[in-house]
Amino acid sequence: MITLNKLVVGYQQRAVTPELVGEFTQGSMTALVGDNGSGKSTLLKTLCGMIPPVSGSISLPTPRPTIAWLPQHAELEKTFPLTVFDLVAMGFWRQCGWFGGINRQQRKQIFEALERVRMLPFIDAAPGTLSGGQLQRVLFARLLIQDAELLLLDEPFSGVDSDTIALLIELLAERHRAGCTLIVVLHDMATVANHFPQVLRLKPNHSEWSCRSCGVTGLNFSRSAGERA
Ligand SMILES: Nc1ncnc2c1ncn2[C@@H]1O[C@H](COP(=O)(O)OP(=O)(O)OP(=O)(O)O)[C@@H](O)[C@H]1O
Numbered sequence: 528m529i530t531l532n533k534l535v536v537g538y539q540q541r542a543v544t545p546e547l548v549g550e551f552t553q554g555s556m557t558a559l560v561g562d563n564g565s566g567k568s569t570l571l572k573t574l575c576g577m578i579p580p581v582s583g584s585i586s587l588p589t590p591r592p593t594i595a596w597l598p599q600h601a602e603l604e605k606t607f608p609l610t611v612f613d614l615v616a617m618g619f620w621r622q623c624g625w626f627g628g629i630n631r632q633q634r635k636q637i638f639e640a641l642e643r644v645r646m647l648p649f650i651d652a653a654p655g656t657l658s659g660g661q662l663q664r665v666l667f668a669r670l671l672i673q674d675a676e677l678l679l680l681d682e683p684f685s686g687v688d689s690d691t692i693a694l695l696i697e698l699l700a701e702r703h704r705a706g707c708t709l710i711v712v713l714h715d716m717a718t719v720a721n722h723f724p725q726v727l728r729l730k731p732n733h734s735e736w737s738c739r740s741c742g743v744t745g746l747n748f749s750r751s752a753g754e755r756a
Pocket residue numbers: 538543561562563564565566567568569570
């Protein structure tokens with residue numbers, strides 16, 4: 528379980544969000560929503576430890592969950608002088624280090640992950656030659672092989688066509704069924720309503736949690752409030 532203890536996130540001690548109180552229970556699937564500039568990306572960066580909180584804290588379970596983060600602007604990934612295979616292989620950095628070799632089993636996993644996102648024909652392509660949606664599928668293949676316990680995804684469906692969105696949502700639902708905790712920044716409220724049991728909405732002066740499966744809506748969200756889904 529990940530607990531937000533009066534957490535305020537922002538930059539150089541400048542608060543971007545109000546105090547956030549609540550929990551992401553293990554295995555929960557939460558949509559993080561709010562207006563442009565409300566602090567969604569900043570919260571994800573704080574959760575993955577990239578920037579420190581302005582105040583308050585985050586309690587993580589012990590041992591600390593492994594985290595995979597898909598940032599909002601993945602265009603940078605296109606500039607690496609790599610192939611699609613290499614880009615996905617980077618998902619094994621925890622096991623191999625950045626410059627370690629890939630073994631036969633890992634190679635097989637990379638092929639399977641690319642097959643799942645229908646990008647196997649592009650395995651030798653340079654990321655810079657892919658469209659935005661194709662790149663996103665490749666980055667999902669990398670997420671799959673990372674096999675992390677906590678997935679933080681920042682607007683993973685922006686610029687992606689509806690067929691691909693359906694495919695990627697199914698992959699996320701699979702990770703959810705496998706027990707991963709997912710926190711996903713989204714703007715499309717239909718996707719939120721159809722696929723995300725829990726929602727954290729950031730607003731300028733307060734935040735609001737809602738949980739469809741337990742019927743809880745409020746400023747705080749805790750397991751004791753009723754979520755057992
Ligand atoms: N590196 C940074 N340094 C200082 N301020 C920043 C930085 N990045 C973002 N901000 C500011 O923090 C606020 C929140 O930005 P953030 O990107 O978290 O919003 P968001 O909810 O993800 O928005 P969007 O929906 O537009 O992606 C904005 O006012 C933004 O200008």
